[in-house]
Amino acid sequence: MLVPLLTLLLPTPGFPLSLREDEVALRFQSVAQGSRVILEFAGPRPNYQVEKEANRVVVTLQGSFHSIPYKSKNFNEPILARFKLDRGSRQTDLLFYTGPEFGTVTSFEMTAPFRLVLEFQKKESRAAVPLGAGIPDVTSRQAVQVAPAIPAPPAEHSPQPPPAAGAAGLPVQPKAPGIQVIVVDAGHGGVEVGAKGSTGLLEKDITLDMAKRIQAGLTKSLGVRVILTRDSDKQVSLDDRTAIANHERADLFLSIHVNASRADKARGAETYFLSYQATDGESRALAALENNTIGVETPPGNSELGLVLWDLAQSHYLSESSKLAETIQSNLNDLLRIESRGVKQAPFKVLMGATMPAVLVEIGFITNPEEEVRLKDGDYRERIAQAIVQSVATFKERVEKQQGLR
Numbered sequence: 001m002l003v004p005l006l007t008l009l010l011p012t013p014g015f016p017l018s019l020r021e022d023e024v025a026l027r028f029q030s031v032a033q034g035s036r037v038i039l040e041f042a043g044p045r046p047n048y049q050v051e052k053e054a055n056r057v058v059v060t061l062q063g064s065f066h067s068i069p070y071k072s073k074n075f076n077e078p079i080l081a082r083f084k085l086d087r088g089s090r091q092t093d094l095l096f097y098t099g100p101e102f103g104t105v106t107s108f109e110m111t112a113p114f115r116l117v118l119e120f121q122k123k124e125s126r127a128a129v130p131l132g133a134g135i136p137d138v139t140s141r142q143a144v145q146v147a148p149a150i151p152a153p154p155a156e157h158s159p160q161p162p163p164a165a166g167a168a169g170l171p172v173q174p175k176a177p178g179i180q181v182i183v184v185d186a187g188h189g190g191v192e193v194g195a196k197g198s199t200g201l202l203e204k205d206i207t208l209d210m211a212k213r214i215q216a217g218l219t220k221s222l223g224v225r226v227i228l229t230r231d232s233d234k235q236v237s238l239d240d241r242t243a244i245a246n247h248e249r250a251d252l253f254l255s256i257h258v259n260a261s262r263a264d265k266a267r268g269a270e271t272y273f274l275s276y277q278a279t280d281g282e283s284r285a286l287a288a289l290e291n292n293t294i295g296v297e298t299p300p301g302n303s304e305l306g307l308v309l310w311d312l313a314q315s316h317y318l319s320e321s322s323k324l325a326e327t328i329q330s331n332l333n334d335l336l337r338i339e340s341r342g343v344k345q346a347p348f349k350v351l352m353g354a355t356m357p358a359v360l361v362e363i364g365f366i367t368n369p370e371e372e373v374r375l376k377d378g379d380y381r382e383r384i385a386q387a388i389v390q391s392v393a394t395f396k397e398r399v400e401k402q403q404g405l406r
């Protein structure tokens with residue numbers, strides 16, 4: 001089961017297998033809501049700006065990129081009309097001329113390899129797109145720096161998330177605005193026990209207790225509706241967990257897990273959002289472990305390989321998911337003074353189908369004997385639950401301010 005799933009998550013074909021440092025692969029896709037452009041970079045994350053002008057969107061890359069595959073390209077589509085390359089010695093401009101039906105452009109980043117994704121959407125598109133990813137209009141070539149998808153770690157003693165982006169370009173949402181419904185997912189359950197501590201503590205029991213604490217905290221302090229994917233010791237498939245969240249039209253999906261490592265000194269919390277490639281070997285191994293549950297369905301055949309990344313519902317929400325992950329990680333570090341293991345990305349199957357911001361929190365290492373003792377302590381678990389509740393409160397406030405609800 002495990003191997004095909006990971007094979008499925010390899011980079012999309014169509015990009016050269018290896019790119020030189022100054023090479024950029026460029027891909028255009030027509031999607032239901034408009035047009036998508038993916039820039040994949042061989043080298044590290046470049047300095048770049050995205051500007052929306054009257055009839056075009058300009059991506060300015062600092063430096064000269066010699067291997068962009070097109071100098072110009074006509075699409076003659078109502079949203080994206082044509083592409084033109086304007087290369088200078090110090091910077092490279094990619095000009096995307098928009099068509100009469102163009103409404104908004106959103107962008108987000110993906111890592112390993114670094115990719116910049118632009119989504120050109122129709123006017124008054126009702127498609128669900130990431131909140132806060134809208135690029136403000138500018139009338140001149142004045143630069144607008146797009147916030148990176150993975151924000152820089154916040155300054156010490158500053159649990160606040162990055163400032164809200166402008167509300168310009170936010171699409172009409174097909175559902176009630178704000179954060180009203182939250183699904184909390186207690187990892188594992190039933191015969192599928194999850195990770196196990198040296199004294200026999202089981203991940204499935206900790207996650208259920210945590211989910212109930214988080215539910216109580218969110219209900220009490222935010223007055224939101226909180227649904228659990230399981231409220232007893234029973235097995236639920238990974239697909240069903242996300243299906244519950246989608247069916248309930250949840251505004252947030254939080255999956256709670258407990259980490260395991262062969263290194264018994266590994267400690268601390270980790271917050272993840274989805275990527276089709278893991279940020280490092282540890283994350284890859286962890287995702288494999290969490291994905292390898294009973295009930296993982298056979299993935300589609302290899303013929304669909306190229307479609308996989310963009311078939312993932314969650315790919316539309318990565319920007320918001322990364323902000324939520326950053327806030328949770330920051331609060332866990334501040335409140336518990338536990339070692340930061342940072343925000344990471346990995347191909348967790350339980351996050352893939354979620355049509356809302358979604359994160360997975362590994363609250364500690366059950367394989368570390370000291371942490372296993374702490375995880376058995378209800379007060380300790382309550383502090384972690386409260387840190388997560390506080391993070392959701394911060395996220396909710398930011399989203400609702402952005403939507404003009406506060």
Ligand SMILES: [Zn+2]
Nearest residue numbers: 187194257258
């Ligand atoms: Zn787990």
